[in-house]
Amino acid sequence: MKNDLVLRVVAKLFTPFVLLFALYVQFHGELGPGGGFQAGVIVAAAVILYAIVFGLPAARRLVPDAIVESMMAIGVLIYAGVGVAGLLLGGAYLDYFVLDRDPVHGQERGIFWVEIGVAITVSSVMLKIFAMFASRGHDPDE
Amino acid sequence: MGHYAYFVAIFLMVAGLYVTVARGNLVKKLIGLSIFQTSVYLLYIAPGKLIGATAPIVAPQYATYSNPLPHVLILTAIVVGVATLALGLALVVRIREAYGTVEEDQILAEDERRDADA
Amino acid sequence: MLDHLPALQVVVPLMSAPIIVLLRRPGAAWLISTLASFVAFAIAVALALRVAETGTVSYAMGSWPPPWGIEYRVDALSAFMLVLVAGVAALVMPYARRSVAAEVAEHQAYLFYAMYCLCVAGLLGMTITGDLFNVFVFLEISSLSTYVLIALGRGRRALLAAFQYLIVGTIGATFYVIGIGLLYLVTGSLNFADVAQRLAGIGELRPVLAALAFITVGLGLKLALFPLHQWLPNAYAFAPSVVTTFLAATATKVSVYVLVRFYFLVFAPSQALEGVPVGGVLIALSAAAIVAMSLVAVFQPDLKRMFAYSSVAQIGYVTLGLGIANEAALTGSLAHLVNHGVTKSALFLLVGGIVLRGGDASFASLAGLGQRMPWTSFGIGVAGLSLIGVPATAGFTSKWYLIAGAAEQGSWWIVALVVAGSLIAVAYVWRFVEAAYLAQPPAGAAAGEPPLSMRASEAVAVALCVVLGLVTAFNIGFARRAVGLLLGGAG
Numbered sequence: 202m203k204n205d206l207v208l209r210v211v212a213k214l215f216t217p218f219v220l221l222f223a224l225y226v227q228f229h230g231e232l233g234p235g236g237g238f239q240a241g242v243i244v245a246a247a248v249i250l251y252a253i254v255f256g257l258p259a260a261r262r263l264v265p266d267a268i269v270e271s272m273m274a275i276g277v278l279i280y281a282g283v284g285v286a287g288l289l290l291g292g293a294y295l296d297y298f299v300l301d302r303d304p305v306h307g308q309e310r311g312i313f314w315v316e317i318g319v320a321i322t323v324s325s326v327m328l329k330i331f332a333m334f335a336s337r338g339h340d341p342d343e
Numbered sequence: 344m345g346h347y348a349y350f351v352a353i354f355l356m357v358a359g360l361y362v363t364v365a366r367g368n369l370v371k372k373l374i375g376l377s378i379f380q381t382s383v384y385l386l387y388i389a390p391g392k393l394i395g396a397t398a399p400i401v402a403p404q405y406a407t408y409s410n411p412l413p414h415v416l417i418l419t420a421i422v423v424g425v426a427t428l429a430l431g432l433a434l435v436v437r438i439r440e441a442y443g444t445v446e447e448d449q450i451l452a453e454d455e456r457r458d459a460d461a
Numbered sequence: 462m463l464d465h466l467p468a469l470q471v472v473v474p475l476m477s478a479p480i481i482v483l484l485r486r487p488g489a490a491w492l493i494s495t496l497a498s499f500v501a502f503a504i505a506v507a508l509a510l511r512v513a514e515t516g517t518v519s520y521a522m523g524s525w526p527p528p529w530g531i532e533y534r535v536d537a538l539s540a541f542m543l544v545l546v547a548g549v550a551a552l553v554m555p556y557a558r559r560s561v562a563a564e565v566a567e568h569q570a571y572l573f574y575a576m577y578c579l580c581v582a583g584l585l586g587m588t589i590t591g592d593l594f595n596v597f598v599f600l601e602i603s604s605l606s607t608y609v610l611i612a613l614g615r616g617r618r619a620l621l622a623a624f625q626y627l628i629v630g631t632i633g634a635t636f637y638v639i640g641i642g643l644l645y646l647v648t649g650s651l652n653f654a655d656v657a658q659r660l661a662g663i664g665e666l667r668p669v670l671a672a673l674a675f676i677t678v679g680l681g682l683k684l685a686l687f688p689l690h691q692w693l694p695n696a697y698a699f700a701p702s703v704v705t706t707f708l709a710a711t712a713t714k715v716s717v718y719v720l721v722r723f724y725f726l727v728f729a730p731s732q733a734l735e736g737v738p739v740g741g742v743l744i745a746l747s748a749a750a751i752v753a754m755s756l757v758a759v760f761q762p763d764l765k766r767m768f769a770y771s772s773v774a775q776i777g778y779v780t781l782g783l784g785i786a787n788e789a790a791l792t793g794s795l796a797h798l799v800n801h802g803v804t805k806s807a808l809f810l811l812v813g814g815i816v817l818r819g820g821d822a823s824f825a826s827l828a829g830l831g832q833r834m835p836w837t838s839f840g841i842g843v844a845g846l847s848l849i850g851v852p853a854t855a856g857f858t859s860k861w862y863l864i865a866g867a868a869e870q871g872s873w874w875i876v877a878l879v880v881a882g883s884l885i886a887v888a889y890v891w892r893f894v895e896a897a898y899l900a901q902p903p904a905g906a907a908a909g910e911p912p913l914s915m916r917a918s919e920a921v922a923v924a925l926c927v928v929l930g931l932v933t934a935f936n937i938g939f940a941r942r943a944v945g946l947l948l949g950g951a952g
Contacts, residue, residue: 233400238418274479281476284468287523294468295523330429337436356639363628372628380635387642413645416594420638423601427631430608434624441617450621 212254219247227320237316241323249331257335269325276322283314348389355382367447373431380424387413467520467533470504470589473497475582478575487570491558494574498550505547509540528652534591538943542588542718545799549710549806550581556810556918557703563817564701565613573613580606584715593641593651596719604630611700622695629692633682640675643668660731676723684716687750690773697769702813709772709809710802717779725947743784748878750777755885764812764822767889775801782863788944790866795940797859804856807844807922811837814911829902836910838897840923845890847926850883855929858937
């Protein structure tokens with residue numbers, strides 16, 4: 202599809218805005234509908250759009266496989282790490298109350314980092330799933 | 344709201360389960376499985392909704408709120424469903440590469456032929 | 462830190478998985494998962510000792526008190542299961558290094574260990590959590606990783622086995638979710654203890670009955686309750702040896718444990734079970750499982766498949782005790798979870814050694830194994846005795862309690878059934894003895910024992926088969942305590 206001028210231009214134009222929208226959904230999650238899961242999927246959608254238009258190899262140059270796989274693990278570790286931080290600060294596992302002197306702020310801080318972890322893992326898992334299926338069976342560049 | 348949400352849920356549940364059990368095509372089995380799981384999402388979400396109620400965000404103009412817990416539970420279940428579907432499809436791709444077909448009866452026949460040869 | 466052991470029990474293996482994925486090296490992956498499973502085992506033992514001393518331990522996740530937050534609850538019953546699951550997880554790890562290297566492609570080995578850690582975390586989580594929905598989440602964590610582990614087995618049949626298990630397992634888990642959804646609609650709570658308390662005041666109610674049915678069928682699929690066992694033989698036969706061992710010893714057992722919790726701690730205090738022949742149905746299905754599956758096992762062409770069918774039959778003994786539901790029978794049931802877990806891990810570990818050396822474990826390739834692999838053959842013989850239930854082996858103690866429980870109730874046909882099942886077990890174990898000791902080895906057949914690291918795990922498992930038959934403090938002692946909890950909760 203990379204020979205179609207309209208698609209190329211639109212995809213290039215859209216990708217940064219999609220990513221920006223993902224950030225909005227991510228950080229608005231504590232005030233309204235949104236959060237790490239939705240934001241992660243939107244980030245993945247931006248890269249997948251790029252991959253569909255410019256081909257999987259181009260997308261893989263953009264986001265190498267090794268990074269995607271590491272991000273899957275890092276996101277989970279951030280989430281679990283917030284839990285351990287609660288432990289080390291004297292609370293229970295996943296206790297956000299102790300993350301700040303003010304327990305309400307602690308809750309906010311805890312969910313902030315957890316959602317970042319969720320976004321990282323969800324986006325990379327979605328990309329990984331897409332790349333796995335797209336690279337099977339035939340030459341993805343055709 | 345009556346019970347119609349439950350009727351829809353039960354219909355989807357039975358339809359999905361039927362497709363999963365009755366179809367020999369592995370991809371169709373997964374589609375049936377997804378429909379079956381979706382029906383359960385409905386079963387959880389429907390009772391959480393109160394007519395005239397709003398999302399549980401405190402605001403002065405609202406007095407009644409819908410129960411948010413089912414939504415949270417089902418968000419988890421949806422993630423599990425996505426993971427299951429992705430894994431199932433990945434297995435189907437591998438099966439198709441190994442056997443050249445995604446029809447269960449042909450795969451079993453192929454295995455039996457191998458056994459007979461051995 | 463000691464107060465946080467219930468959380469660490471799950472978190473340690475859970476966090477090991479992403480660390481393994483980051484490191485990617487097979488050697489490091491093995492090291493981390495070994496460390497994680499031994500730490501988990503140490504935590505489980507520490508928790509069990511604490512429960513024995515001070516009673517039930519409750520842990521509020523995120524400091525949200527139950528029933529609002531998720532509660533981790535270690536009581537006599539769950540402590541017992543934690544020790545079993547974490548113990549088997551640790552037991553197979555020394556064995557895994559060589560066995561996995563031989564059976565799983567090297568570039569996938571780190572994924573294998575990551576999935577293994579997730580599976581362990583899932584099973585431990587199912588055991589320790591006191592929250593209905595959390596059980597489902599951990600059930601799916603363990604199940605999804607199990608599907609992957611099975612698919613990593615050699616040959617394309619592993620793929621189909623994994624797919625079939627995925628379909629059946631997901632249906633089972635979804636049935637379970639429907640069941641707890643109904644319970645949630647009735648009670649408005651998801652905490653085991655809280656739901657039980659609220660149900661106690663409610664009379665006969667149709668949604669509760671439906672919930673009972675959905676949960677029974679859903680968990681029945683996961684624990685391979687006859688006739689819902691169709692997925693099990695293929696899954697066990699084509700999975701890598703380490704996976705077969707771990708699953709046979711723990712996965713189905715944890716589902717039984719969850720079912721026990723529901724029957725005796727959630728439904729029993731209410732009137733939901735009155736007039737519903739749950740016990741009768743369980744006894745009938747278990748009887749069918751014991752006889753039919755043992756007979757099917759006798760005619761299998763392959764050692765792995767034979768022991769897989771035997772596993773379905775052995776689960777029949779466990780559910781039989783649940784159906785009888787008096788003190789002795791329940792003690793037998795719970796003790797059989799451990800005894801059978803230990804016996805089957807010994808058997809599958811040894812069979813894995815045969816597969817490593819000979820390529821497969823079909824009876825045709827077993828001829829003269831007693832001369833070629835004397836140690837392995839002897840081990841299978843000893844573990845086979847425990848499977849049959851010969852006195853002074855682990856299998857005997859639990860069957861003894863089952864028989865005592867049935868006799869107490871005057872159900873002599875069940876006594877006869879247990880004995881008959883054991884006699885059929887003699888038949889299939891004898892098939893191995895016949896092939897290994899009475900046939901001549903073919904010329905040029907592969908000889909030699911598996912490497913020392915694998916034999917160490919095998920030796921411990923085989924020794925446990927005998928030790929648990931002689932020293933019954935762990936299996937019977939713990940089971941008695943747990944039964945006290947179960948029946949105390951009912952009365």
